[in-house]
Amino acid sequence: EVRLVESGGGLVKPGGSLRLSCAASGFAFKSYTFNWVRQFPGRGLECVSSLSPSNSYIYYSDSVKGRFTTTRDNTNNSVYLQMDSLRPDDTAIYYCVRQVISGSGMDVWGQGTWVTVSS
Amino acid sequence: QSALTQPAAVSGSLGQSITMSCTGSTRAIGSYDIVSWYHQVPDRAPKLLIYEVNKRPSGVSDRFSGSKSGNTASLTITGLQADDEGDYYCCSRKVFGGGTKLTVL
Numbered sequence: 001e002v003r004l005v006e007s008g009g010g011l012v013k014p015g016g017s018l019r020l021s022c023a024a025s026g027f028a029f030k031s032y033t034f035n036w037v038r039q040f041p042g043r044g045l046e047c048v049s050s051l052s053p054s055n056s057y058i059y060y061s062d063s064v065k066g067r068f069t070t071t072r073d074n075t076n077n078s079v080y081l082q083m084d085s086l087r088p089d090d091t092a093i094y095y096c097v098r099q100v101i102s103g104s105g106m107d108v109w110g111q112g113t114w115v116t117v118s119s
Numbered sequence: 120q121s122a123l124t125q126p127a128a129v130s131g132s133l134g135q136s137i138t139m140s141c142t143g144s145t146r147a148i149g150s151y152d153i154v155s156w157y158h159q160v161p162d163r164a165p166k167l168l169i170y171e172v173n174k175r176p177s178g179v180s181d182r183f184s185g186s187k188s189g190n191t192a193s194l195t196i197t198g199l200q201a202d203d204e205g206d207y208y209c210c211s212r213k214v215f216g217g218g219t220k221l222t223v224l
Binding site: 035037043044045046047050059061095100103104105106107109110111112 | 153155157164165166167169170171174176206208210213214215217218
């Protein structure tokens with residue numbers, strides 16, 4: 001079964017850090033681009049990062065550039081999102097999402113992990 | 120990152136067809152065939168319906184189809200069913216639209 005499972009979310013104070021992990025299984029991990037997509041409490045979606053198979057392409061949205069870092073471990077079939085200098089408006093569900101191979105859609109989504117930034 | 124505009128809500132009756140739009144700039148939609156569409160129901164992750172304007176992943180019903188004209192992409196659903204209700208999002212160049220809530224009457 002193709003699966004993505006996120007972990008690492010939680011409650012953190014403004015200015016703090018969190019590291020999200022995404023464990024992949026059931027497919028050839030190293031061939032795919034992975035995205036982190038967040039959904040705000042008001043339901044809007046934002047793609048915050050994207051990382052290609054060989055790390056040759058990395059994308060960050062303007063709202064997280066310089067604060068978030070995405071990495072991958074092709075040996076352990078995992079993707080990570082290091083989030084620093086967190087702000088209350090980073091509060092959201094964070095989804096790990098696989099991109100269609102050689103394409104632009106996002107075809108496999110994890111169950112999501114909540115990140116709450118509050119004092 | 121350019122914005123994509125979707126109507127807040129659309130509705131249709133069981134069995135009917137509806138079309139919803141996603142409008143952006145030439146840079147966001149007009150120059151690229153990379154628009155995708157997602158369906159989300161409460162407490163679930165979004166599900167991919169259409170990618171690259173009009174391609175359906177395996178397992179997605181052929182009642183769903185996508186198209187594009189100029190800077191506007193469209194999603195058409197034929198033979199509306201009760202479980203088509205929910206939120207629909209378009210996406211292009213890593214930017215999502217604000218979503219359209221579909222109500223099936």
